[in-house]
Amino acid sequence: MNDASPFLELEPDAPRVTVRFDGTDYALPEGANLAAALLAAGVRIFRATPVSGAPRAPFCMMGACYDCLVQIDGVTRQACMTRVTDGLVVERAPGKDQKDG
Amino acid sequence: MDEVDLLILGAGPAGMAAAAEAASAGLSVALLDEQARPGGQIYRDVTEVPKARAAILGPEYTAGRRLADAITTPRIRPIPGATVWKLDPDRTVAYSVDGQAAQIRGHRLLIATGALERPVPIPGWTLPGVMTAGAAQILLKQSGVVPRRAVIAGCGPLVYLIGAQMVRAGTPPLALVETQTRGDFMAALPHLGGALKGWRAMAKGLGWIAELKRAGVPRHTGARDLAVEGEGRAQALSFTTRSRQRIDCDTVLLHEGVVPNTQATRSLGLPHRWDAGQHCFVPDHDRWGETALPGIYVAGDGAGIGGALAAELAGRLVGLHAAAALGRWEQAERDRLAVPLFAALARERAARPFLDAAYPPSPQSRAPADATIVCRCEEVTAGDIRRYARLGCTGPNQAKAFGRAGMGPCQGRYCGLTVTSILAESNGKSPQETGYYRIRPPLKPVTLGELAAMDVPEQQEKSA
Ligand SMILES: Cc1cc2nc3c(=O)[nH]c(=O)nc-3n(C[C@H](O)[C@H](O)[C@H](O)COP(=O)(O)OP(=O)(O)OC[C@H]3O[C@@H](n4cnc5c(N)ncnc54)[C@H](O)[C@@H]3O)c2cc1C
Ligand code: FES
Numbered sequence: 001m002n003d004a005s006p007f008l009e010l011e012p013d014a015p016r017v018t019v020r021f022d023g024t025d026y027a028l029p030e031g032a033n034l035a036a037a038l039l040a041a042g043v044r045i046f047r048a049t050p051v052s053g054a055p056r057a058p059f060c061m062m063g064a065c066y067d068c069l070v071q072i073d074g075v076t077r078q079a080c081m082t083r084v085t086d087g088l089v090v091e092r093a094p095g096k097d098q099k100d101g
Numbered sequence: 102m103d104e105v106d107l108l109i110l111g112a113g114p115a116g117m118a119a120a121a122e123a124a125s126a127g128l129s130v131a132l133l134d135e136q137a138r139p140g141g142q143i144y145r146d147v148t149e150v151p152k153a154r155a156a157i158l159g160p161e162y163t164a165g166r167r168l169a170d171a172i173t174t175p176r177i178r179p180i181p182g183a184t185v186w187k188l189d190p191d192r193t194v195a196y197s198v199d200g201q202a203a204q205i206r207g208h209r210l211l212i213a214t215g216a217l218e219r220p221v222p223i224p225g226w227t228l229p230g231v232m233t234a235g236a237a238q239i240l241l242k243q244s245g246v247v248p249r250r251a252v253i254a255g256c257g258p259l260v261y262l263i264g265a266q267m268v269r270a271g272t273p274p275l276a277l278v279e280t281q282t283r284g285d286f287m288a289a290l291p292h293l294g295g296a297l298k299g300w301r302a303m304a305k306g307l308g309w310i311a312e313l314k315r316a317g318v319p320r321h322t323g324a325r326d327l328a329v330e331g332e333g334r335a336q337a338l339s340f341t342t343r344s345r346q347r348i349d350c351d352t353v354l355l356h357e358g359v360v361p362n363t364q365a366t367r368s369l370g371l372p373h374r375w376d377a378g379q380h381c382f383v384p385d386h387d388r389w390g391e392t393a394l395p396g397i398y399v400a401g402d403g404a405g406i407g408g409a410l411a412a413e414l415a416g417r418l419v420g421l422h423a424a425a426a427l428g429r430w431e432q433a434e435r436d437r438l439a440v441p442l443f444a445a446l447a448r449e450r451a452a453r454p455f456l457d458a459a460y461p462p463s464p465q466s467r468a469p470a471d472a473t474i475v476c477r478c479e480e481v482t483a484g485d486i487r488r489y490a491r492l493g494c495t496g497p498n499q500a501k502a503f504g505r506a507g508m509g510p511c512q513g514r515y516c517g518l519t520v521t522s523i524l525a526e527s528n529g530k531s532p533q534e535t536g537y538y539r540i541r542p543p544l545k546p547v548t549l550g551e552l553a554a555m556d557v558p559e560q561q562e563k564s565a
Binding site: 005006007008009010011032033036037039040044045046049051052054055056057058059060061062063064065066067069075076081083 | 135137142151153154157184200217218227228229230231232233235236239240241243244245246247248249250270271272333334351352362477478479480509510511514515545546548
């Protein structure tokens, strides 16, 4: 559990696996919702918008807003529709800089 | 191709109830949902939830277990994790599971895709740390995760429900900042008779408010000019009541009620009408849920907001109707079985006009200030939309020719109603005349790989 996270985990004892997000390793509950687990681990920014590069994070948690987009194995996916598995490597989705550059 | 008697899109209360009713009449059913488990939004992950979390969520939530149990029969084939991205008028549905596309056809098709939360476009609503109140509920239901320092802003019964659940979780909201006014309450009073008929719903709401009060959660009502403040993330919510106020926080939870998710019905070109009481579009349908396309039904909040119990009853009616249409029930028998369901549905809906009038969308979210972003995906502002109107833009589809509103991945789910409302106001037209985005498949982005993979069996079918 991350005390600096804006989110509290009610069941902190769940078995953990290692997930790499944007180059940092996190111990996240196995099988958990990836967006929820990253938020609880203290990740505040998930992506930058393609238009202005503004930071975004999960907004709807139900697969409708696309603000939780991340890249896994080169495929852009919704973190709120993805499960935590051991060894998952997650990158920030390309934002404005990547698009322009 | 894969075929079943009744194909159901959405495993919320409406879809689950329809499945159970149809299966008990002998129909084969397939139940598609992009979530891994049945439950829909209200009963999200109810089959898995640990005891302590269930106690926080309360009996209205755990009541969903009964529905989830009723669909574990061999006649119902659940297809979980299935994102539906195309529907055809001949009731063929294309979906993907784990990046693998497939098709299935129903002799009858029920669209029970539920609701979305109404967009609440206020300054700063795109900042990390701003979520919908429903998103916070999903975090709690599915993951046991709750925000520590949150302000809940907006209006409607779900504001009180999530607030009460957060109190029970030991992380009470810092405050409720409510947009409804005394005037709204007065306007709702003529509907009080209906509300008393639907007294159970009202009593629940009053119970949640009492829980919040006991926990000492401050309530600010009649709040105007809400704005999320912060550098790169939400750090405070400011608003005006008698004076300007500011509450420091890490999370802002926005909610102004729910509206039908019409992406699937729109993509079929079905007619929709503006519901002035609920400030949203609903797909046209008859009392059994049948739409303008034969054999395609709608039920639940996707057909018009009525809440979970109404969704369940409407789902059962579709189940009966489909069974009769496919020869499993005589029409007279269907009608007899439906009598108590229609009566219960009327009771369940009785409190709605009161709630709709008492908790309307705020003036601010119906007509946001020029600088406010309305289209989150493409970062189009309310001022942009007004400028399009001055240049002769009459409807949301035309707006796409002027700018990119509604063209991002969410396909207008969180801007469509705002764009309709701004254009209607600017042009002095009704929302009905102004219309909505035309929705085209894919309803959700699909990769070329998925499309290519699906083409193979089709080609084989053709050459066979
Ligand atoms: C976030 C949220 C939280 C809510 N929480 C509550 C609550 O706690 N209490 C309450 O009384 N009401 C709640 N509601 C209101 C809710 O709309 C109803 O009470 C109830 O869930 C409606 O049931 P339904 O069967 O019509 O739809 P839902 O329960 O919404 O079920 C619809 C299902 O369709 C699926 N679906 C939609 N589109 C697709 C697609 N393209 N492909 C595959 N599957 C799809 C969804 O995953 C979902 O499971 C909530 C609404 C929202 C949006
Ligand atoms: S948080 Fe909205 S799509 Fe994932």
